[in-house]
Amino acid sequence: MLIVISPAKTLDFEKKYDNLPITSPRFLNRSEEIMRELVKYNSSSLEKLMKISTKLAKLTEERNEKWTTSLETAKQALLAFRGEVFRGMDSLSFTDAELFYANDHLRILSGLYGILRPFDGVNEYRLEMGTKLAIDSKKNLYEYWGKTLEESIIEELIKSSNKLLVNLASKEYYKSIEGIEKNKEIKVITPVFKELRGEEYKIITINAKRARGLMTRYIIQNEINDIEDIKKFNLEEYEYNEKLSNEKELVFTR
Numbered sequence: 001m002l003i004v005i006s007p008a009k010t011l012d013f014e015k016k017y018d019n020l021p022i023t024s025p026r027f028l029n030r031s032e033e034i035m036r037e038l039v040k041y042n043s044s045s046l047e048k049l050m051k052i053s054t055k056l057a058k059l060t061e062e063r064n065e066k067w068t069t070s071l072e073t074a075k076q077a078l079l080a081f082r083g084e085v086f087r088g089m090d091s092l093s094f095t096d097a098e099l100f101y102a103n104d105h106l107r108i109l110s111g112l113y114g115i116l117r118p119f120d121g122v123n124e125y126r127l128e129m130g131t132k133l134a135i136d137s138k139k140n141l142y143e144y145w146g147k148t149l150e151e152s153i154i155e156e157l158i159k160s161s162n163k164l165l166v167n168l169a170s171k172e173y174y175k176s177i178e179g180i181e182k183n184k185e186i187k188v189i190t191p192v193f194k195e196l197r198g199e200e201y202k203i204i205t206i207n208a209k210r211a212r213g214l215m216t217r218y219i220i221q222n223e224i225n226d227i228e229d230i231k232k233f234n235l236e237e238y239e240y241n242e243k244l245s246n247e248k249e250l251v252f253t254r
Contacts, residue, residue, distance in 0.1 A: 001164040001225040003106045006173040008083025022121040027114035039064045063124045074121030088213020102220050109173040130172045150177040168212040192251045
């Protein structure tokens, strides 16, 4: 079984974890190709391309200029990203055994790196999958990555015992691998988190992000590989809602 999640825009490179392995991302040669295109953009161009503030665009330009494939300055992906999903997961509190289990079963989708294992080293960057960055004849990152990412995930899943993919990524990132659903050997489920607002259940974005992190943590800590066990998730008052769920979506409400 594999879990896929999105990366975070917020990064933390203050503390390094030299006691843990750091590995090279699988598609680093492609990351280099993307960055060669990205460094052509100055802060003003990045501001327009990424629709970010002037201050953030300047920081992004500086990061692009410093970016390298070297693992000397890199940090393990799972410990470098700091966003709502990662705060919900609280990966910094994982035991070594849990971190190694995560490395085998968790994949982080990335606009720059494609797919990251938890121990893969990343250097500071900002590049969302939905960015319309043209590279050669490809007009955006979805076209650039093509079927590469879904084929990589399929390759891993085919080797696993139950061939189950738990999609905890955002729609923006899952779009890069959604072709996996056409493979009849693989089962894809997407946990969805909703809250009662008035008389109906709604997705509250910031809470749903945290819940995706909580679910990731729950699966890793309990070494879950069965859909029925996923349904038992009950952290922070969420409960499986059979009435709202279907074959593809497991809905949890509170």
